[in-house]
Amino acid sequence: MNVLSGSQSSGATKSWVMAGLFAALTAVGAFIRIPIPYVPFTLQFFFCALSGILLGARWGFVSQVIYVLMGLSGLPVFTAGGGPSYVFQPTFGYLVGFCAGAYVTGFLWERWGSKAGTFIWAYLSALSGLAVIYLMGVPYLWVIMDLYLGKAKGWGWAVKAGFLVPIGGDLVLCALIAMVALRIRKHNWGFLR
Numbered sequence: 743m744n745v746l747s748g749s750q751s752s753g754a755t756k757s758w759v760m761a762g763l764f765a766a767l768t769a770v771g772a773f774i775r776i777p778i779p780y781v782p783f784t785l786q787f788f789f790c791a792l793s794g795i796l797l798g799a800r801w802g803f804v805s806q807v808i809y810v811l812m813g814l815s816g817l818p819v820f821t822a823g824g825g826p827s828y829v830f831q832p833t834f835g836y837l838v839g840f841c842a843g844a845y846v847t848g849f850l851w852e853r854w855g856s857k858a859g860t861f862i863w864a865y866l867s868a869l870s871g872l873a874v875i876y877l878m879g880v881p882y883l884w885v886i887m888d889l890y891l892g893k894a895k896g897w898g899w900a901v902k903a904g905f906l907v908p909i910g911g912d913l914v915l916c917a918l919i920a921m922v923a924l925r926i927r928k929h930n931w932g933f934l935r
């Protein structure tokens with residue numbers, strides 16, 4: 743079930759507005775960061791996963807596609823700027839991962855989580871989306887660093903810099919995402935429906 747379900751005509755408009763809002767929030771998340779070299783710690787994943795749980799798989803995915811397109815079109819909404827050449831940045835794989843991650847998070851939440859409505863399901867949904875983000879981000883990091891930029895850092899380095907360093911913070915974020923998402927869904931705060 744999707745928190746945006748309502749009358750069909752206004753529902754579609756509202757879904758687009760909310761997708762745009764979450765694209766903008768993910769952009770804000772890129773600016774809230776700890777500048778660790780190569781792969782900064784950011785709050786992009788926080789808003790990405792929230793989009794999946796609050797908007798559902800489809801519109802969560804759309805929100806992240808809007809975010810990535812905003813950046814590729816030249817708006818400096820990624821951690822190291824923006825523009826079409828960003829596809830050659832070592833962290834671009836994570837950005838593609840946000841699209842798939844929001845979808846997976848939303849899919850799992852819609853399929854099983856929303857019925858239970860519990861913290862653990864919200865946490866597991868966010869965690870599964872996070873796994874997808876890393877599965878896309880870490881190999882991409884390695885390919886760009888080693889094969890494209892020729893830095894010969896090695897696969898072990900990519901796993902350390904791209905996974906082991908940020909994963910601890912992201913596991914804490916999953917808990918925060920689950921708490922915030924459940925609170926918003928419980929109160930609904932008017933603007934969601």
Ligand SMILES: O=C(O)CCCC[C@@H]1SC[C@@H]2NC(=O)N[C@@H]21
Pocket residue numbers: 772781782783784785786787819820821822831833834836837875879908909911912
């Ligand atoms: O804007 C970019 O270039 C993307 C940065 C991606 C950072 C990744 S997302 C998963 C992991 N968790 C973090 O906090 N940082 C990395």
